[in-house]
Amino acid sequence: SSTYVELQVIRWLLEIMGFPASGGGILVSGGTMANFIGLAAARDAQADFDVWSEGLQSDSGRPRLTFYGSEATHGWAPKTANVLGLGVDSFRKVPTTNERIDVPVLREFIERDRAAGHQPFCVIGTAGSVNTGACDDLAALADLCESERLWFHVDGAFGAWARLSSTHADLVRGLDRADSLAFDLHKWGYLPFESACALVRSLDAMRRPFAIQGAYIAGSDRGTIGAGIPFADRSIELTRSFKALKVWMSLRAHGLDHLAALIDQNLAQARELVRLVEESPQLELVAPCPLNVVCFRYVTRDRSDGDLNAINTELLLRLQESGFVVPSSTTIDGRFALRAAITNHRTRWHDLAQITELVVTLGREIESSS
């Protein structure tokens, strides 16, 4: 049955990410959902009262549960803070340098909250920030969480896959020490939407927010639910699509070595795109490129950032409408950037030079008509 396939896929993914076989996980729609599950597990494992029964609404003067992540943390965190009843103010955004969390400041935030009577419960590490692919010092965060007895959650939506790289695995060192990890298969796992995964070191912790009993889902070791319904107890969903099949198929058909080679290829292609950008007087890098996300823009002399933002916004739309390449965009320190997140197994080397040439051509066109 589909359950056996998903159980097998989870065993493989635990191994790939360096989690113990005694851990567990589930496939979900996307990174947002996978991160949500990690934080739900963290909340219920760390609260020193029964969240399941009592919720967070008791007026018994309990401390506020606070959690931490960098300013570069993805938008799933505030959404989740709200839905889990924690409140968005309980999410403490720690400053960054080049989108990497400042660990000493994080430590101060935690101390300050404890002194104020709050209960810090979780630190989020980001492996591959959405804007620029920056990776927090996960080993330092793991050390801190260990010594402070905090839950360590890693958002590795695409960055977790750097673990397989022969050149960049070091950037995500410490990821395998997380209590929970979220990552997508539909980004750097080269699979179609929707497929992502939440893993936990302790399966009990994942079940705590979600396990229910009901006559209509009673297990059996025979019949059509001979495998039980284990995944009903690992997320908010009961009826789910068979996402495990494409993951199983991909891992079986291509194998891990093939996946690792493609990841290395994308990483090398990002370096090549950076080189092309740096080589061109009409292009400029807008952020460092530690991983596979290249943020750059068209530039021209004597133009303000405001002008350049307008030119590059128009440029982005023309690029997308050209049908040749579909970058996304972001704004970093007030500078609008074209954002090339290279996660495609079909990206060819000569595409990169064609992209930079097209950007320059379109940039000149826009400039001369404005």
Ligand SMILES: *Cc1c(COP(=O)(O)O)cnc(C)c1O
């Ligand atoms: C894409 C992304 C997410 C959200 O994942 P979805 O699959 O779009 O829900 C979360 N965190 C990071 C760092 C991401 O890049």
